[in-house]
Structure formats: C-alpha cells, structure tokens
Amino acid sequence: MNLTGLIFLLFAHYFTGRGIVRLFRVEMTAVALFCFSLICGVTVHSMVPCIMELLHVPITVPNMYAWLAGSAVLFSIPLLLNIKQTKMPRLELPQLYELPFILIFLGLAAVSVWRCWYFPPTPRDVLTGTELIAEFTVKEHTMRNSVFSVDYRLNGAANNMFKSPFITGLQVIYKMLVLPFGQLWLSVLFIAFTTWLYTLIRSIVHPLLAGILMLIYFAIPDLFAYTYIILYDYSNMIFFFAGFYFMMRYLDNDRMNELLWVTFLFGMATYIRSETLVLAAVVVVLMAWYQYRAKMPLKKIAIRAAVFMAGPLLFNFILSNVFIRNLVPAEFKLGDLLNHDMTNVSELFARYKELLMDLMFSSKGEQVFAHFYIFFLAVLGIDIVATRKFSKDGGLALWGVLVVFLTLGLLCFLIPSHTVINSAKRGLFKLIPLMVLYMAHSGILQKLSAYLRRKEEAATQKGTVAAAPAERATPAPKQVKGKK
Amino acid sequence: MHFKINLTLIAVLAIVLFFNIPFYKNWLDTNIFNQSISYFTVKDQLSVEQRKAARYGSSYVIYNEFVSMYPKLKLDSPLLLLPPEKFLKERGVNGLNVVEPTVYYYLTGKKAVWYDSPDVEKANCALLPDNNGKVMIQRIPNQEELHKLLDIYKKYKLDL
Numbered sequence: 173m174n175l176t177g178l179i180f181l182l183f184a185h186y187f188t189g190r191g192i193v194r195l196f197r198v199e200m201t202a203v204a205l206f207c208f209s210l211i212c213g214v215t216v217h218s219m220v221p222c223i224m225e226l227l228h229v230p231i232t233v234p235n236m237y238a239w240l241a242g243s244a245v246l247f248s249i250p251l252l253l254n255i256k257q258t259k260m261p262r263l264e265l266p267q268l269y270e271l272p273f274i275l276i277f278l279g280l281a282a283v284s285v286w287r288c289w290y291f292p293p294t295p296r297d298v299l300t301g302t303e304l305i306a307e308f309t310v311k312e313h314t315m316r317n318s319v320f321s322v323d324y325r326l327n328g329a330a331n332n333m334f335k336s337p338f339i340t341g342l343q344v345i346y347k348m349l350v351l352p353f354g355q356l357w358l359s360v361l362f363i364a365f366t367t368w369l370y371t372l373i374r375s376i377v378h379p380l381l382a383g384i385l386m387l388i389y390f391a392i393p394d395l396f397a398y399t400y401i402i403l404y405d406y407s408n409m410i411f412f413f414a415g416f417y418f419m420m421r422y423l424d425n426d427r428m429n430e431l432l433w434v435t436f437l438f439g440m441a442t443y444i445r446s447e448t449l450v451l452a453a454v455v456v457v458l459m460a461w462y463q464y465r466a467k468m469p470l471k472k473i474a475i476r477a478a479v480f481m482a483g484p485l486l487f488n489f490i491l492s493n494v495f496i497r498n499l500v501p502a503e504f505k506l507g508d509l510l511n512h513d514m515t516n517v518s519e520l521f522a523r524y525k526e527l528l529m530d531l532m533f534s535s536k537g538e539q540v541f542a543h544f545y546i547f548f549l550a551v552l553g554i555d556i557v558a559t560r561k562f563s564k565d566g567g568l569a570l571w572g573v574l575v576v577f578l579t580l581g582l583l584c585f586l587i588p589s590h591t592v593i594n595s596a597k598r599g600l601f602k603l604i605p606l607m608v609l610y611m612a613h614s615g616i617l618q619k620l621s622a623y624l625r626r627k628e629e630a631a632t633q634k635g636t637v638a639a640a641p642a643e644r645a646t647p648a649p650k651q652v653k654g655k656k
Numbered sequence: 657m658h659f660k661i662n663l664t665l666i667a668v669l670a671i672v673l674f675f676n677i678p679f680y681k682n683w684l685d686t687n688i689f690n691q692s693i694s695y696f697t698v699k700d701q702l703s704v705e706q707r708k709a710a711r712y713g714s715s716y717v718i719y720n721e722f723v724s725m726y727p728k729l730k731l732d733s734p735l736l737l738l739p740p741e742k743f744l745k746e747r748g749v750n751g752l753n754v755v756e757p758t759v760y761y762y763l764t765g766k767k768a769v770w771y772d773s774p775d776v777e778k779a780n781c782a783l784l785p786d787n788n789g790k791v792m793i794q795r796i797p798n799q800e801e802l803h804k805l806l807d808i809y810k811k812y813k814l815d816l
Contacts, residue, residue, distance in 0.1 A: 269663035272671055283688055286695060290702075292711050300758040307762060323757045323773035352704050380663050384670055391680055393687065542679055624663070631659035 173289070177349035178356065180237070181217075182210075184244040185360065189213030191247030194254065196433040198418070201375075202261030207368035211410060214357050215440050217243065218341035222495050225315040232313050233348050240345070266379070273383030277366070280390050285359045288400035292353045295403050298339060300324065301332025303402070306343035306354065315340065320501050331509065331589070333502060337495050338444045339402055355402055362399040365410045366390075369605060372417070376612040378621040378628075385617075388547050389608050394540040395601055404445050405598035411441035412448060412576075413605040416455065419480075420568045423462050431479050439483030443491050447590070451579050451602075452484040458571050509587050520585040526592045527581055532600070540597060541604075548607040551614045559615030566613030572606040708763075715753045716763050722783070722793045723764045729781055729795045736760070736768040737779035737796065737805065740812035748789035771809040777802070 189209035193200075200208065220239050221231055229235055266274055293303045308317040315337075324333055346354035369389075374382035390396065398406040415437035422430040438455070442448040456477050463473045513519070531537050532545055552570075555562065562570070580599045583590050590596065611617060675684055691697050701710065709717050726734045741754040760768040769776045782805055783791045796802045 267663075268660045269667045272664065272667040276671055280688065287693065290693070290695075290698070290707060292704075292708050294711060296759070299762050300756060304758055304762045319758070319761065322761045322767055323769055323775070325770075325773075353707075380667055380670075383667060384674075387671065387674055391674070391683060393683055396687075538679065542683065543677070628659055628663075631657075635657060 173351040174349060181240070181345070181349060182360070184240045185210050185213030185217060187213070187244040187251070188216055188247040191250045192216060192436075194250040196436065197429050198433045201371065202263060203371045204368050205261075207364040208414070210360055210364040211368075211414075212440075213244075214342065214360055215338070215407070215411070215444070216247075217345060218338045218357075219495075221309065221315065221341045221344045222337050222499060226494070226498055230313045231309055231315065231344060231348075236345060236348050270374075270379045270383055273387060276387065277370070277390060280396070281363060281366070284362060284396065284399040285356075288355050288359045289351070289353075291355075291400065293343070293355060293402055295401060297332055297335075298402060301335050302337065302339040303343055303354075305333070305337075306340045306347060309340070309344045310347045315344075315499050316501055324502075333500055334496055336404065336444055336446065336491055337499060338407065339404065343402070355400075358400065358402050358406070361407055361410060365414075369413075369608070373608060373612045376609075377617050378624040380624060381617050381621055382612065385608050385611055388544060389604065392541050392544050392604060394597070395604060398598065398601070403598065405601050408441050408445040408448060409601040409605065411437050411444060412451065412602045413609075415441060415452075416572050416606065417609065419455065419459055420565055423459065423466075423568070426468075428479075431476060432483075435480050435483030437483070438480070439487035442484040443487040446488055446491055447583055447587075447599075449484050449488050450583060451576065452481065454575050454579050455572075456480045458568075458575060462568070509589055511586055511588055514586075520581065523584040523592060524578075524581040527577065527584070527596060527600075531592055531597060536593075541600070544604065544607070548611060551611045551616060554616045555614050559619060561615030561618070563613050563615075563618070566610055566615075569606050569610035569613060573603055573610065576600075576602045576606065712763065713753075714751060715755060718752055718791075719755075719760060719764050723766050725793050726766070726781075729793070731780050731795065734766060734781055735775065735779050736766065736793070737776065737782040737802070737809075738768050738770055739783050740771070740809055740814055742812045743809060744783075744785055744791065747785040749785045749791055750789065752783075752791055770814055771806050772814070776806065 186206075186209050189212035190205070192212045193205060193208050217240060220243060221236070224231055224235065224239055229239070293299065298304075304319050305315060305317070308319045309315045312318060320333075342357040343354040346357050350356055366386075370382065370386050373385055376382070377385070395406070415434050418430060418437060419434045422434055438448065438452045442452060459480060460473050460477050463476065464470075468476075511519075532541065537545070555566075576599075580596045583599070584592050584596050675681055698710070701707070722736070738754055738757065738760065744752060744754065755763070757768045757770060757773065760766070769779050777799070779802060780796050781793055782796055784794050785791050796805065
C-alpha cells in the first residue's frame with residue numbers, strides 16, 4: 173500500500189471538500205464541517221478521471237497527482253479568500269459514559285477498514301461494470317478501453333456498464349495512488365458519515381441514548397457489510413440522508429444558501445444513483461407542502477421547488493448526457509428496462525407487499541436488517557400510544573421514511589430489473605438513518621433524554637456546590653500570612 | 657461524578673445486553689469475530705494474488721491455470737468459448753463456477769465468449785469435461801468442430 177498516496181488523497185479530499193462547503197456558507201459544527209469536507213471531496217474527485225478522459229488527458233499516475241492537486245488548489249480559493257475569518261474549531265470531548273460506545277464503534281470501524289483493505293472488490297454488479305472499467309483504465313490509461321470489446325451482456329439484461337462513473341473514478345484514483353484493490357475511499361466515506369451522524373444524534377438526545385441508537389444502527393448486518401463492499405447504495409444513502417436533514421433545517425430558516433446546499437447534496441445523490449431523481453421529485457412535494465402550511469406564497473414555493481430540483485436535474489444531466497454518453501461507447505436503451513404493463517396497478521401493490529412481507533419483516537429481512545425495524549416500530553408505537561407527541565422534525569423524518577418506502581416500491585414497479593430482493597434491499601438503506609433520526613426526535617426518547625439531562629445537571633450542580641465551600645475553607649497560605 | 661459513573665455502567669450494561677440478544681450475539685460471533693478473515697489468521701497471506709484467491713475462490717485459481725496453458729495451445733489470440741454451467745454439471749463437473757465473459761476478462765485479462773456472443777465464430781479454445789469430472793482447456797481445431805460444440809451448448813440456457 174502506498175501510504176504517501178493515501179495521505180495525499182486525504183488532504184486533497186479535505187481541501188477540495190472544505191472549499192465546496194465554504195461556497196455554500198452553511199453553518200455547521202466543526203465536526204460536521206470536517207466530515208462533509210471529506211465526503212464532498214471524495215465524491216467530487218470521483219469526477220476527475222472522467223473529466224481527464226473527456227479532455228483526452230492520459231490517465232497516468234503523474235497526471236492523476238497533478239489533476240487532484242490542481243482541483244484541491246482550485247477549490248481552496250474560497251478558503252484562501254476568507255482565511256482571516258477562519259477560526260480554530262472548538263472540539264467538545266466525549267463524556268465518560270460515551271466511551272464504552274465509542275470503543276465499540278472504533279472496534280467495528282477497524283473491522284470494516286481492515287476488510288475494505290484486505291478483500292478485492294466482489295459484487296458482480298461492479299465486476300461486470302464499473303470496477304472492470306476501472307481495472308483496465310489503470311492498465312490502458314483510458315476509460316474507453318478494451319473492456320468494451322468483450323461481450324458485456326448479462327443474460328441479455330445488463331446495464332452495469334452504464335452505471336454512474338462514481339465508483340469507476342474513485343477506483344481508478346485509489347488503484348493508481350494507494351493500493352491495487354482501491355476501495356479505501358469507502359472507508360473514508362463511512363467513517364466521516366458515521367462520525368457526523370453520531371454527533372448529530374447526540375445533539376438531539378442525551379449522549380447515552382445516542383450511543384444506544386448508534387449501536388442499533390451499527391449492528392445492521394447488511395449496512396455494515398456495505399461499509400467494506402463497494403457499491404452505490406451506501407454512498408447514495410449518505411447524500412440522500414444529508415440532503416433530507418439539511419432540507420429539514422432549511423424549512424426552519426428559509427435561507428437560500430441552505431437550499432442551494434440541499435440541492436447540491438441531492439444532486440450528488442442523483443449522480444451516484446440516478447433513480448434518486450425520482451425520490452427528489454417526491455421530496456420536493458413534501459417540502460412544498462410544509463411551506464404551504466407555513467403560509468408561504470405560491471410563487472415563492474414554486475421558485476424554491478425549482479431551485480431544489482436544479483441540483484438533481486443538473487447532476488442527472490451531467491451523469492447521463494456528459495459522462496455516460498461520452499465515456500461508455502455503447503448504446504443504452506432505457507425503454508428496454510421499463511415495465512411494459514404500467515396499467516396493471518395491482519403489480520404496484522404487489523411490490524409494496526413484497527417489500528414489507530418478503531423483505532423488511534421476514535426471515536430474510538432479519539438476516540439483512542437484524543431487529544432494526546422492530547426497534548423503530550416499538551419506539552413509534554410507544555409514541556402513538558403513550559406519549560402522543562410528534563415534533564416537527566420527528567414528523568418530517570417519518571414523512572421521509574414514507575416517501576422512501578413508497579418511491580422504492582414504485583421504482584420496482586416501473587423498472588422490473590430493479591428487484592425487491594436485490595435493488596430495493598439496498599435502497600432501503602436510505603430508511604435507516606431517517607429512522608434513527610426519528611427515534612432521536614421521538615417523544616419517549618426526548619422525555620428520557622430530558623430526565624437524564626436534568627439529573628446530570630443536578631448532579632453537576634451538587635458537585636460544584638459541594639466543591640465550592642471546600643475551596644473557601646482552604647485559603648491560600650500567602651493570604652493567611654498577610655493577615656497575620 | 658457519581659452520576660456519570662452510573663451512566664457509564666448503564667452504557668456497559670446496555671452493550672452487554674444488546675450483544676446477548678441471540679441474533680446480535682450470533683452476528684458478533686460469526687461475522688465480526690470470524691476467524692477465517694481476521695488479521696491474525698491471514699497475516700502471512702497478504703499478497704495481492706493470495707487475497708484474490710481467498711476472495712474469488714477456486715474459480716479464480718482454475719481460470720488462471722487455464723490461461724497459463726494458453727502457450728501450449730499455440731494460438732495467436734486465444735478466445736475461449738465458455739460452456740453453459742448446466743452442461744458441465746450434467747457431465748459431473750461440480751468444482752467450477754462458469755463466469756460471464758466480462759468477469760473472465762476481469763479475473764484473467766483474457767477474452768472469452770458465450771455461444772451467442774457476436775464474436776463466437778472467432779472462438780478457438782474451449783473448456784471440455786473429461787470422464788472423471790475434470791475440465792481441460794482444448795484447442796478448437798476448425799470451424800466444423802466449433803459448430804458441433806455450439807450445437808451442443810445451444811441446448812442449454814445461459815443462466816448464471
């Protein structure tokens with residue numbers, strides 16, 4: 173493994189991403205800023221090999237170093253322009269009672285990173301598509317390489333070659349600069365996202381409860397597996413959830429820069445998985461509905477909806493009409509993939525039933541998601557029956573869950589190759605952080621959280637009061653001497 | 657401080673209880689603590705080739721053995737005709753998973769075709785089973801032999 177290459181890439185990702193986040197001027201904590209800098213840097217860098225190819229620049233190691241360094245310098249310009257405003261971040265140390273959880277998370281993260289490093293890429297979807305292209309790009313220095321002279325049909329229904337170059341680009345970069353299997357970019361995304369999610373959840377509920385929620389989240393077998401197996405869905409989940417969360421924040425403040433940040437995040441999610449465009453189109457309706465209820469004028473709602481959709485549409489255009497059209501020398505026929513019997517609506521309901529009964533709440537579902545949905549339903553059930561309290565953010569997270577579920581079923585209906593057991597299974601990852609967010613906002617955990625915080629505060633005050641007389645009882649020796 | 661220590665004990669208890677739920681205990685034992693892929697088990701087998709063989713299994717090793725035999729076949733540009741898996745299974749070959757041409761290209765760097773691939777007429781070697789359930793790579797001497805083979809293969813659906 174080339175450690176120098178990895179360190180170079182981490183710096184390049186950080187400065188590129190930091191510059192991008194700076195462009196949007198979104199207020200966030202130091203940890204969130206650090207995490208999003210890495211997340212955005214990694215994702216934007218995945219486009220670098222594509223741009224090099226489009227400009228007929230040979231994809232070689234020296235060129236790759238030069239282009240990545242160039243991109244980091246270019247995106248650092250917004251930072252350099254505001255260097256005087258840069259403040260040292262104030263980091264809050266974790267509480268003693270968070271340490272057991274943090275140790276477990278670090279242990280699991282170490283297992284994930286080790287497997288990401290040790291295993292070569294495995295999923296058939298990437299071996300017959302993006303990873304295959306990346307492997308031969310490294311050997312032949314071009315993305316339009318000999319792979320396309322091989323019969324790449326998969327029983328006549330393959331579209332793996334036409335998937336986003338997100339993985340191809342990152343695999344090319346990491347194979348060239350770090351190690352032959354690439355892949356470690358996934359560990360960067362995983363650690364950055366999980367760190368942000370933990371700090372987000374602990375800002376909503378008491379850290380003890382945040383630790384328990386994150387433990388349930390970490391121990392979802394398939395979600396954990398896709399932290400070291402490269403595919404699109406984990407990365408797509410990161411951007412979808414981040415977009416949704418910042419949209420919730422935007423609904424509180426109606427700041428245009430935050431909306432632009434949201435559209436960028438949904439744009440990135442669409443760039444990774446083009447189907448996200450459909451999800452974004454449904455989420456924008458949800459956003460408009462909330463704005464309508466908040467008595468925003470219709471014209472304003474329409475403008476904001478257009479801004480919201482601009483990112484996903486733009487990145488979908490870049491993905492399909494710039495990258496795939498010019499980088500994949502083959503013809504893609506979407507029509508062949510679409511359902512030819514759209515009028516048979518009973519099939520749509522059959523997909524929803526399949527999602528629920530064959531996937532989420534089945535023995536297969538238990539292997540994939542463990543008892544996560546049961547924990548979620550238990551918290552929701554207690555909220556409905558006992559506390560009957562739904563905060564605005566909790567409600568929005570629940571709407572998000574519904575939107576993802578309904579849209580995934582619809583996608584399975586529209587595109588039959590988008591199977592429930594495979595495609596929707598990983599698509600359901602998008603539900604998971606939304607459900608964690610809901611649980612954090614739930615009435616029952618908020619009550620428990622308030623109780624723990626009160627108790628903790630009281631104990632701290634008691635400690636302070638107890639310590640104060642002791643300090644007064646032992647005056648400084650000099651003062652005593654002076655009085656004498 | 658006492659309260660924080662109590663909360664720490666609760667955190668430890670929560671973790672212990674969580675990983676005592678049968679499903680999570682099993683996940684921890686069979687997945688996270690899976691010895692076969694732990695660093696301590698594989699620390700002496702960390703070369704790229706060893707890791708590929710460990711992950712892709714016997715198919716990776718067998719296909720690369722076939723490729724190492726290409727020089728003996730004395731072909732200018734070898735193009736392998738892949739058999740349908742059901743064909744091999746019917747002849748008692750069970751240890752080889754047939755992969756698609758793209759995966760073959762990824763694993764070996766050499767090209768292969770299905771019986772219905774556009775370039776199938778250029779195929780000049782094939783995987784043929786012997787009577788002992790083993791597969792041998794053999795040169796296809798002429799177009800007539802190729803078509804005989806294709807006629808047999810076409811009876812099978814290409815289903816991976």
